[in-house]
Every structure is written in structure tokens, then in C-alpha cells.
Amino acid sequence: MPDTPNSCATRQHTQKLPAPAEATEGRQPRGVRRKRGTRTRLLDAALRLMAEKGMVSVAINDITEAADVGFGSFYNHFASKEGIFAAAVEWVFEEFAGTLDRLASGLSDPAEVVAVCVRHTLMRARREPVWGQLLIREGFSVHALNWGLGQRLLRDSQSGISARRFVVSDHFLCLISVTGIIFAAIAAEMHFSASVTPAVQGQKPSGLGEQHFAERAAAVVLQALGLKRVEAERVARLPLPG
Structure with a gap:
């Protein structure tokens, strides 16, 4: 999972976000492909900016x-x-x-569902810094809970409460807390994976940016949902599904 700091920092400026599915369909007439190529470039630029x-x-x-x-x-x-930002954000998330x-x-x-989702979110943000930046910047917007990620976290946490796997006193506030933990973990992981200065690297013994960071973040999220630490x-350490 971990990237070397130098490669991660370099990719932050050159990495391309994946193209929308409609832009990767089979070969079509030149005019259609050109139009879709233009739309894809606009979406990619909008996402980056x-x-x-x-x-x-x-x-x-x-x-x-x-x-x-x-x-x-x-x-x-x-x-x-x-319109373009709504289309870009909706597609990405x-x-x-x-x-x-x-x-x-x-x-x-x-x-386990929540843990897998948290781990994959952190792993993707580490691999794709532009995506991670977008998630952090837009994740706290007023309509974030209406997006796919927000709706699934709401659904999965409610499922755990209904099954008495999770124990929370206030579901909505717990959801906000869990979201904050995830975004803060993404920001920390991206910062430390991209930092190459000796001063920052010297802070790594504290546990920030080390291997298994995604698993540790998932464990904290599960504790916020009411699971005992052990x-x-x-x-959080169970093997990830293939």
C-alpha cells in the first residue's frame, strides 16, 4: 500500500484522475469521440481545480x-x-x-463493512492525492451526506445499530464524528506520505504515516461506533476482500 514519499509527492502534480465510464466505451464515430474527449478534459480540469x-x-x-x-x-x-462541478463530484464519489x-x-x-470502506478510502487517497484533496475539501459541504459515500456510511452505521453491533447515543452526531476521523486521517496520511524533509520525517516514530495507518484509523472509527478496543x-486487521 505505501508509496515512497518522493514518488507520491511527484504524482500529486502529474496524476490523471480516471476518465468517466462514458469516455471509455467502445470505438465510436470521430465526432462523438471528440465531443466526449472534450467533456472528459473539462471534467478532469474541474476536479483538479x-x-x-x-x-x-x-x-x-x-x-x-x-x-x-x-x-x-x-x-x-x-x-x-x-453544473460541471456537480457532475464531476457526483461521478467521482x-x-x-x-x-x-x-x-x-x-x-x-x-x-467489517465499515472497516473495509475506511481502509480502502485511505488507501485510495494515498495513491491518488488529487482525489484525496477533493474528498477533504468537498466532504464537509452542506450536501455531502447526499452523496454516495455519505449515504453509504449512513446506511452501514444504521445497519450496525439495528444489529446491535454498534452502540451510539446520537446517530447523527456519531456520523459527523466518524466522518471527521476519516477526513483527518486522510489529511495526515497524505501530508506525511508527501513530506520528504528531515524535520517531518523525524516525527514518524510517533506513529503518523507508518504502515498499517489505514487499519489503525479503521479501528478508531469502530471504537467511535461503540466497539471495544480489542x-x-x-x-480492522482482517484480510481485505479481493
């Missing part, structure tokens, strides 16, 4: 320049800046939420 600056600070011409697309062409694909559902489809223990750590 939003991850770096947030939606409010990005203008449409920033997106078209980053995508190397004519300003007028933008409106052939999206009605507004809000729905796609990943679907991936988590597939990974956890064979699991019956709600605690049981939370056991579940």
Missing part, C-alpha cells in the same frame, strides 16, 4: 484554460460552473461508493 482551490475560487475560463478547450465549447457540455459496495458485498458483519483492532 476544485481540489486545489474549491469551487468558489474557480472560474469557467480557469477550467477551459486548464483543459485546453475553447471558452465557448464549455457550454456545449455544461450549463454553468455549478458515486463511482467510488459503488466500488466499496462491490468490495463489501460478501460481508455480513457491519463492523474487538475494533481485530476487525
